[in-house]
Structure formats: structure tokens, C-alpha cells
Amino acid sequence: MGIKVSRAHDLMQSALDYRAARQDMIAGNIANADTPFYRPRDIRFEEVLAQKSASVFADKSQTLTMSRTDGSHLEGADTASTSKPTTFFRDGHMARNDGNSVDLDVETTEMAKNSTMFNALTAALKKDSMLFKSVIDASSKTS
Known part of the structure; x- marks a missing residue:
């Protein structure tokens, strides 16, 4: 286990990982701009970061734990740690005659924002x- 710089450090590193994955996905969309029937992909990770942020900055004394009335009952699942970013098709644009719906203006704008x-x-x-x-x-x- 390394030195923990701050509570936000791990959150920022996760955000960097997601941003890098999104950059790769957008670059793939641009590379396939001339591939017939290609649909542009994107990644949605804001909800995952919001959940992680809430868990990092939450007041642990205010956490409500699930009660087990019998030893054979299963423990509750930690849903915050099982959430993952969602990939989806970005299909808001008209497909060309070859079925490709990549819009280079949208892709370059998204790449610049990312x-x-x-x-x-x-x-x-x-x-x-x-x-x-x-x-x-x-x-x-x-010293």
C-alpha cells in the first residue's frame, strides 16, 4: 500500500483512466469514419465517478449498515464498487449511404473537450x- 496523498487523489486517477479510455474510443471512431456500417461508440462514466466521490467524501459515521437477523443470511452487496462505466452507441446523426454514422465534427469536438x-x-x-x-x-x- 502506497502513501495516500489525499482523499481526492484516487478519484482523480480514476477520472484520468476513464478520460484516457474515452480518448481511445473517440480516436477509434475517427479511424473508422470510412468503415461501412460503423456506428460511433462512446463511454459514460460520470455516474461511476459521482458514486465513487460520494463514497470517498461520505461521512462514515452517517452510513447505514444492513442488519442481519440470522447468521445464515447473506451480507448486502456493495453496489457502489460494482458499478462500471457504460459504453454506448452515439447514434444521433444521419447515416451516410454506406451506413456509417460517424460525424467528424462531433468526434473532433468531443475529443477536444475530453x-x-x-x-x-x-x-x-x-x-x-x-x-x-x-x-x-x-x-x-x-529536523
Whole structure:
């Protein structure tokens, strides 16, 4: 187990992983712009991050646990940890004569938005890590 920089660090790393997966998916859509009958794909992960955020920042003393009245009863499932991002077809555009519905304007716009979010998350992670490093550096100077 590594050093935990902050409670938000793991959440930001998960968001980076999802953003990287989305970037790959959008790049695949652009690469298949001329493939007959290709339908563009996308990934939805905001709900998963919201659940993870709620679990990271939740007040653990306010958590309601499930009661078991008999030892043979099954324990409740942790639904927050089993949720996964959802992939879906982005079919809001007219298909061309070859059945392909990739719209390069939409794909490049989505890629730009995703890249901006990825860069913002990277900057936030760097800032989070630098704060931790500065605390360690300051504590080593006082010894």
C-alpha cells in the first residue's frame, strides 16, 4: 500500500483512466469514419465517478449498515464498487449511404473537450502531489 496523498487523489486517477479510455474510443471512431456500417461508440462514466466521490467524501459515521437477523443470511452487496462505466452507441446523426454514422465534427469536438478535461485533471494531480512534496520538504528542514 502506497502513501495516500489525499482523499481526492484516487478519484482523480480514476477520472484520468476513464478520460484516457474515452480518448481511445473517440480516436477509434475517427479511424473508422470510412468503415461501412460503423456506428460511433462512446463511454459514460460520470455516474461511476459521482458514486465513487460520494463514497470517498461520505461521512462514515452517517452510513447505514444492513442488519442481519440470522447468521445464515447473506451480507448486502456493495453496489457502489460494482458499478462500471457504460459504453454506448452515439447514434444521433444521419447515416451516410454506406451506413456509417460517424460525424467528424462531433468526434473532433468531443475529443477536444475530453483532452481539456484530461489536461485539467493532470494539472490538479500535479498540484496535489506538489503540495504533499512541499510538506515533506518543509518537515525535513526542521529536523
